[in-house]
Amino acid sequence: MVLSRAECQDLDAKDPLGAFRDEFSLPPGVVYLLGNSLGALPRHTPERVAHAVETEWGVHLGASWNTAGWWDMPQSTGDRIAPLVGARPGDVLAGDSTSVNIFKVVTAALPLRPGRRVIVSDLDNFPTDRYVVEGAARALGAYEIRDVGEAGSSLEDALGEDVALVLLSHVDYRTGEARDMAAVTELVRAAGALMVWDLCHSAGALPVRVGEADFAVGCTYKYLNGGPGAPAYLYVAPRHQDAVHNVLSGWHGHAAPFDFEPHYRPAPGVRRFATGSPPILSYAALNASLDIWERVDLDEVRAKSLALTSLFIDLLDDLVDPGLGLALATPRDPERRGSQISYRHPQGYPVVRALADRGVVGDYREPDFVRFGFAPLYLRHVDVYDAATALAEVLGEELWRDERYAARLTVT
Amino acid sequence: MVLSRAECQDLDAKDPLGAFRDEFSLPPGVVYLLGNSLGALPRHTPERVAHAVETEWGVHLGASWNTAGWWDMPQSTGDRIAPLVGARPGDVLAGDSTSVNIFKVVTAALPLRPGRRVIVSDLDNFPTDRYVVEGAARALGAYEIRDVGEAGSSLEDALGEDVALVLLSHVDYRTGEARDMAAVTELVRAAGALMVWDLCHSAGALPVRVGEADFAVGCTYKYLNGGPGAPAYLYVAPRHQDAVHNVLSGWHGHAAPFDFEPHYRPAPGVRRFATGSPPILSYAALNASLDIWERVDLDEVRAKSLALTSLFIDLLDDLVDPGLGLALATPRDPERRGSQISYRHPQGYPVVRALADRGVVGDYREPDFVRFGFAPLYLRHVDVYDAATALAEVLGEELWRDERYAARLTVT
Missing domain, CATH: 3.90.1150.10 (Aspartate Aminotransferase, domain 1)
Incomplete structure (x- = not known):
């Protein structure tokens, strides 16, 4: 009917x-x-972006790193994204692209499972996920990628004592099929592997709960209306935050960035995953859309x-x-x-x-x-x-x- | 007087x-x-950004990836930056932050010098350069960092048959001292090492010539007026472009990104250094400032x-x-x-x-x-x-x- x-x-x-x-x-x-x-x-995005351009940049210039909260944008924006993926404020950092965040998360996660040399990826993931896993495996060396999905084996068959990490999309970009995040996370963690979720095609479209997952990444320009190429985000479970290393160790993730110390020393928590200067105008647009999302x-x-x-x-x-x-x-x-x-x-x-x-x-x-x-x-x-x-x-x-x-x- | x-x-x-x-x-x-x-x-930046927000995004939406040139932004913007650093169009790619670009360039360059395991960095570099080199060395493993500058040895003393790569700032961020790029590049290349320049504090302030350098990186938010956190850029000498691998191998650097092939296959030339979706609003502001720079x-x-x-x-x-x-x-x-x-x-x-x-x-x-x-x-x-x-x-x-x-x- x-x-x-x-x-x-x-x-x-x-x-x-x-x-x-x-x-x-x-x-x-x-x-x-x-x-x-x-x-x-x-x-209301045009007005918010115009304010960032004309007033924050044009009038207050560098002072806006303090007064307009530019310096804290990766964290303050991440705090606003957190409830949309079932995370707590403080556990999400906004910045870079999804691809760069996958690289950061995968290279940070793998050393948590020394001795395990297999990364499980899904051939039905959005291709950049698979491409970036190849790049991360190449950078770190001596990792094997095992494919699941339509053209590979089942996840159950792929899991084993050699698997360090599993990267899957919550919602398939082609078919629109959604996985049961809680059940898959439990299966992966029961096998001793780390679970990394790609939330690009689900956050903002349905309630997402990172739950017991270890890491997650996502973009904000689809269902979250952040604008073309808007800053992406990453989630790190609190149990891992102070144990992991971001190989993209730039000054924005330093514990004391304005002391200009000669050596890298990671900031506490997810802030260590920040790298370079954040594209403020794109954050302004994203924050305008988050003004809507916090009422949804x-x-x-x-x-x-x-x-x-x-x-x-x-x-x-x-x-x-x-x-x-x-x-x-x-x-x-x-x-x-x-x-x-x-x-x-x-x-x-x-x-x-x-x-x-x-x-x-x-x-x-x-x-x-x-x-x-x-x-x-x-x-x-x-x-x-x-x-x-x-x-x-x-x-x-x-x-x-x-x-x-x-x-x-x-x-x- | x-x-x-x-x-x-x-x-x-x-x-x-x-x-x-x-x-x-x-x-x-x-x-x-x-x-x-x-x-x-x-x-005229506010008008250009407003056009990107209200018309390109608001009216034409995803069609702007074609019609407004969004997809080509990293290359088309890089082509406009190229003459400011003495490079040819096609040899510069705009995107990400300087820190991320340093990581891309250093991890791409090191495999060109197999057997050499030392990276020379300057303690007087802007700290993020040193921090990112630490991260790159950590990711790739088995590299040593040798410091020059105020607190280290001279560049001449640091060079040797074990040096793979030298990363130096053209202009010192604290003292404003400029190095002789051509002379330093010649010294480094004569020692068999690769020369990577950080141009953040010089491009737009004086004529810069990448010359015989192997790689370069820089930002656009200082002398180039691109706006807070505007896209950075990287230069790859033509002789290296098809020989190097970008470990941040995302779909925007794929040879055929819309074929959604299961495996990564690098695009020809500098495009392979693109990774994820570019922050279009920040590119719009940068391109507005480049409208001025092309007349300078x-x-x-x-x-x-x-x-x-x-x-x-x-x-x-x-x-x-x-x-x-x-x-x-x-x-x-x-x-x-x-x-x-x-x-x-x-x-x-x-x-x-x-x-x-x-x-x-x-x-x-x-x-x-x-x-x-x-x-x-x-x-x-x-x-x-x-x-x-x-x-x-x-x-x-x-x-x-x-x-x-x-x-x-x-x-x-």
């Missing part, structure tokens, strides 16, 4: 998160289903996310002929789902282009994934209805055959 | 760089002598820089009683000088605070350095005159004794 457009509008009128939509500046005439790639712009109930986000994603699946089940080649890649079980729905389709790329021409923005990932992200703060049921009917039309009328949609853009 | 204030004003009226001052938004009522720490805000003649910058720094020294020679404890730390020989003048004074910290209260902004570095940076694009001769007379007054009348100036701020 699928909803009508009018019923969708009724649900939107009663949506407890409905008011948040007005806090975002959305592109006109578009159903934006790429909040899982680049989150929409919060309305993540259980309400999860409930709406499941309602929107289930509605999308149900509508497409109803509207699209099974012979048209559209295959759901995301689990039907809501518990195993992030806030993204992916389909496989042999003509995935032109399908996405044809949809975009009709005002529905999704994206494509090799080899044949069509992805739609559902950001519950600014998407409505009626948007989901319009997106599903547009997709059904593109497929049913084979609008993707238009030759304009064949040519690849550099970045999709 | 020192100039009068009126003579300074005459020089300013004839200054070929004089018109650039109007392109910067300077703090009112202040002589800003910290362009060596955080450069002033270019007037660096020989004119050098001539004015030397005129301003020489004037400052001459005025203080004339105005300050030798018994007042002020000792010049920067070489009197203009050829051995960057664009910064440092004095040592036992009460350096309260002296800087007292000066700031009189509208002259310099800074302090342990143990007793008072630093003044001279950014030739927006500083006038008359500013130098006013700063020198204010410093002479603070010292002559012992205004620094006011107890308000004793308490340390967190960050100076």
Whole structure:
């Protein structure tokens, strides 16, 4: 039993998160289903960034390292991210990119398990995770990478007394499948290995609990609306914070940075994972979005996310002929789902282009994934209805055959 | 023979760089002598950043990775920095922080000299250089650090067949002393070692030529006015570009990032040194300042820089009683000088605070350095005159004794 457009509008009128939509500046005439790639712009971000540029930098200049809290940005911003991943303030540091943070965390973690020389990674991780693990293994030397996932073995089979560390994504970037973080963490830790989570595709989309995990990393430019290339973050479990070493040991992670001591001496806690000068303008934008996130109930986000994603699946089940080649890649079980729905389709790329021409923005990932992200703060049921009917039309009328949609853009 | 204030004003009226001052938004009522720490805000930067926030992000969203050139920012911005350090476009990549870039460059360079296990660093380098070298040595294992500089041996004595790499600052962050890049590079390369330059305190202040150097790094938030924590950069000599490996091997440095291949495969050239998603808003600000820099003649910058720094020294020679404890730390020989003048004074910290209260902004570095940076694009001769007379007054009348100036701020 699928909803009508009018019923969708009724649900939107009663949506407890409905008011948040007005806090975002959305592109006109578009159903934006790429909040899982680049989150929409919060309305008050331009003002906050302009203040950082014109007043903090332009007027107060270097004094702002103190007076505007620039120096503390990695920690103060990390403190604001912490509740979004179920961590305590003080256990999260914001900065650098996700890739750099994976490198920091993996190289810091491995020495905690001397004698164990295997890193388990998932071929279904976002590729940068696997690439950075290769780089970390190369830097440290004598580590082996064991792959799990679609093309490898199961996690259970991969675990053993030689495994030092497991790096997995909470939500798969292509299929939108969510792992049970608590259960996987328990399995990995029971095998004596360290658990590192990549939260890029889950934080802000559903309640995340780092729980007993050892480390985690994530980005802030997807569901968290921090802006393009916004500072990423890392989490270090309190039990490890003063035992680990950051090989990217820059002066911002020094115990006494302004004493200009000749040798590195790590700051207490997660601050030791800071490295160089933080890109303040990008932190300003991120903090503007966190002003919104600190008022959000993540259980309400999860409930709406499941309602929107289930509605999308149900509508497409109803509207699209099974012979048209559209295959759901995301689990039907809501518990195993992030806030993204992916389909496989042999003509995935032109399908996405044809949809975009009709005002529905999704994206494509090799080899044949069509992805739609559902950001519950600014998407409505009626948007989901319009997106599903547009997709059904593109497929049913084979609008993707238009030759304009064949040519690849550099970045999709 | 020192100039009068009126003579300074005459020089300013004839200054070929004089018109650039109007392109910067300077703090009112202040002589800003910290362009060596955080450069002033270019007037058109706010508009450029607002465009990136409101239009590129807010309206076009993810499409801007193509249409606004976001994806290419590390290379396109690096191409604009290249002429400022005497490099060719294609040999410089902008991104991350100086500290992260030092790590990338050092870990990439060392395997080019197998069998050599010593890294030469300068205790007078900015401390993060030394700290990051420690981290890189720790990550790679079995490397020794040999210190030169004030507290160590001479560079000549430090060089030997065991030295893989030498990392030195072009201009000393405390004393403002400039090294002869070409001569030092030749010495180091003649010894079979790789030369890595830190250009943080010279690029934008004088013409820099990477010449025969192997690698270089630098920041853009000092003389280059890129904004707080703006993207840094790295240079790789063409002869090394396809031979080196970036251990921070993220997807932005992959040969085919959107093929999502399971294994890392480096992009050709310097692009392989890209790692994660670039902080676009910070790149927007940096590119606004580079709009100015591409119209600047660096020989004119050098001539004015030397005129301003020489004037400052001459005025203080004339105005300050030798018994007042002020000792010049920067070489009197203009050829051995960057664009910064440092004095040592036992009460350096309260002296800087007292000066700031009189509208002259310099800074302090342990143990007793008072630093003044001279950014030739927006500083006038008359500013130098006013700063020198204010410093002479603070010292002559012992205004620094006011107890308000004793308490340390967190960050100076």
